[in-house]
Amino acid sequence: MRCPFCGSDDTQVKDSRSAETGASVRRRRECTACGGRFTTFERVQLRELVVVKSNGKKAPFERDKLIRSVMIAMRKRNVEADRIEQMVSGIVRRLEAMGEAEIESKKIGELVMEGLAHLDDVAYVRYASVYKDFREAKDFEEFLGELDDTERE
Numbered sequence: 507m508r509c510p511f512c513g514s515d516d517t518q519v520k521d522s523r524s525a526e527t528g529a530s531v532r533r534r535r536e537c538t539a540c541g542g543r544f545t546t547f548e549r550v551q552l553r554e555l556v557v558v559k560s561n562g563k564k565a566p567f568e569r570d571k572l573i574r575s576v577m578i579a580m581r582k583r584n585v586e587a588d589r590i591e592q593m594v595s596g597i598v599r600r601l602e603a604m605g606e607a608e609i610e611s612k613k614i615g616e617l618v619m620e621g622l623a624h625l626d627d628v629a630y631v632r633y634a635s636v637y638k639d640f641r642e643a644k645d646f647e648e649f650l651g652e653l654d655d656t657e658r659e
Contacts, residue, residue, distance in 0.1 A: 507535060507546055514539035555601055556608045567609065569598060576618060579633040583626050593621040 507517050517535045525532040530549040555567035573594050597617045615637045622630040
């Protein structure tokens with residue numbers, strides 16, 4: 507593992523423990539060259555996923571990009587980081603379990619919407635406003651009306 511401070515390849519693992527309810531390993535490392543300490547996370551990756559965007563372009567799936575988009579929707583919401591991490595890990599597992607190497611961005615968006623609906627209503631509406639490309643206030647009104655109807659059922 508390369509040191510993020512000096513770039514040296516010579517680092518030592520000082521401590522390892524299970525993280526994310528056993529879905530990853532957290533490692534504390536120390537660089538033998540500069541003495542810098544940092545943390546890494548190791549996860550099982552079943553396959554390389556490729557995202558097919560709405561315009562047909564393809565890009566490698568980036569878990570960090572998924573986390574960033576969820577964190578934007580969650581900004582200033584009182585939800586524990588562990589719950590967000592569990593939701594993202596669940597989405598990634600579902601994508602990998604689909605058995606497809608290429609996943610449409612629309613499917614990823616649907617899974618995020620589903621996860622946020624169970625996690626936080628405000629974050630759900632924030633994400634939906636971007637995902638569904640709301641342009642006017644009436645778009646929000648219609649969406650919230652649909653949300654109210656499904657909650658009553």
